[in-house]
Amino acid sequence: MSDVLNKVVDIVCGQLSVDKADVNPESAFVEDLGADSLDTVELVMAFEEEFDVEIPDDEAEKITTIQSAVEWIEGNS
Amino acid sequence: METKTALITGGSRGIGRELVDIFLESGYRVIATCRDKTKSKFMENKNLTVENLDISSKDSVEEIQNLVEEIGVDILINNAGITNDKLFLRMSESEWNDVINTNLNGVFRVTKLVMKHMLKKKWGRIINISSISGAMGNPGQTNYSASKAGVDGFTRSLAKELGSRNITVNSVSPGFIETNMTENIVNEEIIKKIPLQRLGKPSDISPLVLFLASDESNYITGQTLVVDGGLFMK
Numbered sequence: 683m684s685d686v687l688n689k690v691v692d693i694v695c696g697q698l699s700v701d702k703a704d705v706n707p708e709s710a711f712v713e714d715l716g717a718d719s720l721d722t723v724e725l726v727m728a729f730e731e732e733f734d735v736e737i738p739d740d741e742a743e744k745i746t747t748i749q750s751a752v753e754w755i756e757g758n759s
Numbered sequence: 760m761e762t763k764t765a766l767i768t769g770g771s772r773g774i775g776r777e778l779v780d781i782f783l784e785s786g787y788r789v790i791a792t793c794r795d796k797t798k799s800k801f802m803e804n805k806n807l808t809v810e811n812l813d814i815s816s817k818d819s820v821e822e823i824q825n826l827v828e829e830i831g832v833d834i835l836i837n838n839a840g841i842t843n844d845k846l847f848l849r850m851s852e853s854e855w856n857d858v859i860n861t862n863l864n865g866v867f868r869v870t871k872l873v874m875k876h877m878l879k880k881k882w883g884r885i886i887n888i889s890s891i892s893g894a895m896g897n898p899g900q901t902n903y904s905a906s907k908a909g910v911d912g913f914t915r916s917l918a919k920e921l922g923s924r925n926i927t928v929n930s931v932s933p934g935f936i937e938t939n940m941t942e943n944i945v946n947e948e949i950i951k952k953i954p955l956q957r958l959g960k961p962s963d964i965s966p967l968v969l970f971l972a973s974d975e976s977n978y979i980t981g982q983t984l985v986v987d988g989g990l991f992m993k
């Protein structure tokens with residue numbers, strides 16, 4: 683697992699109180715992991731802080747899975 | 760217990776000034792804002808930070824963003840507001856816009872500043888100082904009433920969005936309070952309509968705000984609480 687993927691998984695598990703064993707790169711925050719709309723905003727805030735990036739709102743809306751978060755962060759940091 | 764920090768806009772005069780004093784007395788750390796801090800007369804206090812802020816200006820709000828995020832605001836009191844009274848027939852679009860831009864858009868701008876910290880802490884209090892004019896209506900105040908009714912609606916929607924994070928959002932709606940803002944509009948006729956037969960004082964408002972800021976108010980959210988001597992009863 684890449685370093686970014688590891689950190690993203692940690693953040694998601696912490697924020698959504700889910701077990702690492704229940705998470706894979708394809709997991710969708712809302713559909714698979716039970717996030718509500720505010721959770722998704724908070725996740726983006728947490729990614730921004732951890733990776734010291736600023737994710738524009740229109741791109742943040744597309745970050746709906748672990749994989750899409752990792753791809754955005756790797757492509758922009 | 761950790762010391763909580765309250766951000767109070769419009770802290771130099773009227774109800775805001777009373778709030779700054781009572782929050783300091785109660786042991787909070789306070790960031791008070793006003794349009795020109797050189798004119799504000801605050802006693803030196805290690806728990807008080809005074810900042811220039813014009814909530815009608817996006818740039819001015821951005822200038823205090825770093826300070827606010829660094830300190831971390833637990834309690835936001837959106838108190839700053841203006842009036843620009845005129846009969847609707849004579850009101851210009853700029854007089855309308857000035858009041859909406861300060862009283863309503865200003866609340867939007869300042870509330871944005873404190874969100875991250877409250878979400879992270881999973882605790883927060885947002886208290887908007889509204890006005891009975893928003894619910895009751897008042898001739899000459901179409902702009903002001905609209906802005907305050909807007910604040911009350913903002914309060915309810917934001918309370919629903921943030922309830923799951925233990926952040927409460929409430930409005931306090933004063934009637935006629937003795938401050939600079941009301942000195943030109945109150946008269947004997949108005950006092951006759953108030954069951955308690957007097958104008959309110961800033962110190963009639965501040966204890967409720969202090970309560971709403973405390974842990975004891977933790978099951979109250981989305982409300983507009985009226986303190987008006989009985990002037991407007993629904």
